[in-house]
Amino acid sequence: QSALTQPASVSGSPGQSITISCTGTSSDVGNYNYVSWYQQHPGKAPKLMIYDVSNRPSEVSNRFSGSKSGNTASLTISGLQAEDEADYYCSSYTSSTIEVFGTGTKVTVL
Amino acid sequence: EVQLVQSGAEVKKPGESLKISCKGSGYSFTSYWIAWVRQMPGKGLESVGIIYPGDSDTTYNPSFQGQVTISADKSTSTTYLQWSSLKASDTAMYFCARRVDFWSGETTNWFDPWGQGTLVTVSS
Numbered sequence: 001q002s003a004l005t006q007p008a009s010v011s012g013s014p015g016q017s018i019t020i021s022c023t024g025t026s027s028d029v030g031n032y033n034y035v036s037w038y039q040q041h042p043g044k045a046p047k048l049m050i051y052d053v054s055n056r057p058s059e060v061s062n063r064f065s066g067s068k069s070g071n072t073a074s075l076t077i078s079g080l081q082a083e084d085e086a087d088y089y090c091s092s093y094t095s096s097t098i099e100v101f102g103t104g105t106k107v108t109v110l
Numbered sequence: 111e112v113q114l115v116q117s118g119a120e121v122k123k124p125g126e127s128l129k130i131s132c133k134g135s136g137y138s139f140t141s142y143w144i145a146w147v148r149q150m151p152g153k154g155l156e157s158v159g160i161i162y163p164g165d166s167d168t169t170y171n172p173s174f175q176g177q178v179t180i181s182a183d184k185s186t187s188t189t190y191l192q193w194s195s196l197k198a199s200d201t202a203m204y205f206c207a208r209r210v211d212f213w214s215g216e217t218t219n220w221f222d223p224w225g226q227g228t229l230v231t232v233s234s
Contacts (some may be wrong), residue, residue: 001157001171001172001173003154003156011210032219034218034219036219036220038221040153045224045225045226045227046155046205046207046221046224047221047224048221051218051219051220052218052219052220057222089154089155089224091155091221093219095169096169096172097169098157098159098160098169098170098171099145099157099219100157100220101147101154101155101156101157102154103154103155104153104155104217
């Protein structure tokens with residue numbers, strides 16, 4: 001079970017938009033619309049931000065959106081804010097019936 | 111409030127055994143899978159395995175098969191992650207998380223909530 005591939009870091013200025021990619025295979029991202037995204041601040045537990053590729057929990061800001069094309073899912077953060085600085089992880093259901101996580105992306109707000 | 115509360119930090123020596131816990135409340139504990147997730151220092155999230163407390167059906171990440179044991183006690187709404195012989199490489203933060211795979215009449219897949227994490231340190 002190999003981790004999904006994410007860029008190690010992405011940065012942007014306040015107010016800008018950034019996109020984080022998450023690349024898997026036809027055994028995970030490409031075969032299921034069950035990709036979720038998690039935000040993790042230092043020393044904290046992960047927090048659900050997006051589920052089922054593009055659905056957003058009610059308590060999550062609408063500045064966060066998700067999409068998928070083929071074996072690659074993406075998380076976009078628009079109107080970047082200082083509080084968005086954190087690590088982000090994607091996750092996908094797999095044909096092994098257990099989820100796989102992405103390698104993680106550190107988002108820096110310049 | 112739906113929540114998962116994990117046991118406290120542990121410091122152990124190589125070769126010792128350990129069992130950490132994750133107690134659920136605020137929802138039907140036997141109706142949702144619970145996942146255990148490892149995060150080594152400065153590293154990413156890794157699935158260890160999942161358990162369905164309703165019948166203790168368990169699936170392990172092949173990388174962890176035989177290295178740990180996941181169990182559940184329905185009577186106390188608690189799941190456990192245990193080691194029989196710890197190694198220094200087991201040093202990590204371990205999170206539990208509720209896996210939701212059916213919601214509002216539709217299949218889905220996400221982890222929420224998460225426990226606060228249990229830091230396991232293995233050092234001689």
